[in-house]
Amino acid sequence: MDLHTRPVILITNDDGITAPGIRSLIEAVHDLGEVIVVAPDSPQSGMGHAITIGKPLRLDEVNVFQDLGIKAYQSSGTPVDCVKLAHDVILHHRPDICLSGINHGSNASINVIYSGTMSAAMEAAVEGIPSAGFSLLDFNFDADFSIAKMVAREVAQRMLAEPMPEHFLLNVNIPKVKQTGFKGIRVCRQADAKWAENFDKRKDPRGRDYYWMTGKFINRDRGADTDIEALNNGYASIVPVRIDFTDNRIKQWMETKYPDFAQFQSSGMPETGEE
Structure with a gap:
């Protein structure tokens, strides 16, 4: 296939350009089109839809994925900054799709509003780019991404196969299971769940107080059609997300x-x- 007729796939994340998850995502889809990577130069988890205002943004080409023949850039900015820079500075046009991740840890349920992974995908959707964020429910640096790669490739292939609806955006989460325990993929709704935070008060070496946020995740939704239920039963969950917040x-x-x-x-x- 001629390079200029191949679909352009923008890949980004919030864990940083050297995270294993983004390499796994690139490996999963690099043969499906012309892949361009623009990602933060350091971890940006929990940044949500933050953008950089009042200080300069750095953007440098790096050779992190040259073994795969992929052109990549790292930015000093947030995940949303990376999508904006990719669109306005590097590509000067909309890519065919944007894939964000693969995140280390869950972005199911309420986590979607805190997630830098999903905010990057959401920014692309705002620009009219069909987008998906991928998250694996495993925080370990050496997590096994084999099932997540399979899911990401399947979703990406379907996104490229035909025109997607306007502002198309998916939140895709993959359970931490062995291959034999993986049941498949389900389209779900977002569970009604929240974080119940506690702030542990501590003292630094100089005697000043500081606070360390802790807490637990509480699922208040027992519906059989939720993302949490699917993940708990060995399925990858896909939640279509809208950028219009009107209730x-x-x-x-x-x-x-x-x-x-x-x-x-x-x-x-x-x-x-x-x-």
Whole structure:
């Protein structure tokens, strides 16, 4: 296939350009198109949709993946910065798809709002690039990415096979299981779960107080169709994510409960009786 007719695949992450997860993602899809990598030069986990304002961004070409024949760049910025730089500075056009990850650790349920992995994919979706973020439920540096690579390749192939809907964005999580325990892939909804934080108060060597965040993950959702349920039963979960945060259920409730608000929305500023 001619290089110029091959699809362009942008790959990024939040664990940094030297993380094993991003190499695994590249290995999974590098033969499906022309791969360009733009990733942070250091770990950026938990950055969410942060962007760099007020200080310069560095962008350097690196030879991290030259054994795979892949052109790669590292940035001093956040995962979202990396997508912006890839689009506006390196490619000057939209790639065919954007893949983010493979993250070390879960981004299922509420984790999606904290995740730098998913925020990078979301930024690409904002730009009209079909995107997916991939996460493996294993924090170990030497985690086995073999199942995650299989899932990533399958999803990427389907994303490239036909046009995707506008602002297409997937949150894909892969369970930590052996090959024999992997059940397949399920399309799910996001579970209603949260982190219950605690802050452990400690003292530094100079006697000053500092706080270390701890806590536990609480799943309040027992539905059989959630991402947490799928992962607990050996399935990879795919949750389609929307970038429009409007809650139409609450919007309709407010329009009924507060009709004056609805009037303001439809007809402008209400009359006050003042000149």
